Amino acid sequence: MLFVALVHFPTMNKEGRVVTTSVTNFDIHDIARASRTYGVARYFIVTPIELQQQFTRRIITHWVEGSGAEYNPSRKEALTGVEVVGDLAAAGESIERDFGTPTTWIATSAKHYPNTITCQELRRRLHETDENFCLIFGTGYGLHTQILDEVDLILEPINGPTPFNHLSVRSAVSIYLDRLLAVRTEE
């Protein structure tokens, strides 16, 4: 079973310093919609800032229970799978509580690491085992090395045919979910 976590702390800024980024409205919606499309079990929005958590929960509640639910039922359906948490430990507790088994944590990065796993291999494990995997995405200029050091695995970078590799996090999540979970007729 696959989970997605979008981390707003600890992330890096342009100068490589640790920062807390703000939750972006498009990150809430685009990633919730992609997660629902591909059957992600839960999408965690991770921020330690109480006010950001409130802001994010208010947006979600508007679309899930408020006047947005009737105006746009597909947004309701997408956002039902979103949970706001303070850190990855809380996401882990939520997974263990509701889905029973421990979680393998997989960070995403534009670089290669010794513990890199390919999309092909992770796709195989998702289809052939009942393991829980949580993909961790960073906002700002990416996840802080503290997270990269602590996770179990790193998912291979997304490579196009050019040296340019500055996809938005919304694009990166969408592409990884398609590589891992799309229905493929040729398989």
Place this chain on the structure above:
Amino acid sequence: MLFVALVHFPTMNKEGRVVTTSVTNFDIHDIARASRTYGVARYFIVTPIELQQQFTRRIITHWVEGSGAEYNPSRKEALTGVEVVGDLAAAGESIERDFGTPTTWIATSAKHYPNTITCQELRRRLHETDENFCLIFGTGYGLHTQILDEVDLILEPINGPTPFNHLSVRSAVSIYLDRLLAVRTEE
């Protein structure tokens, strides 16, 4: 060679009526960055509204020539490949003028049509021929049928393992570009 066009008219609203949508800042950046990553030759933002064209060009100029160019060179690089045009005919003229050959127009849709082409087949033609293809994406609730009727081909829908199919246009562009142009080691 692949081109991308993001159409703001004629598109449909929630009730299925023809509307002109507004250009969204995230659509400019996310799709420009994905296009640059995957080597798309040009990304056309299509709107007949003069004021929207000016607004969009002003954003692009800020990042390509203004203070944004020094602040974030990767945005400059991504946005260099963007052109604002009034309609698809103008996009076609731009392609013919700068890339020489006629264009095969391919709309994207969440439904199947008799002239649907698979991603696999389009990928093959992109790699084995020197044809020009322009993928057309709709904003709002999708492309008006007028465009679907006039194009040469329709690209197969993106299917996840669930019945939910409400990806954002930013997600859809990213996923199609990955399916069509990603470097694949297994090939």
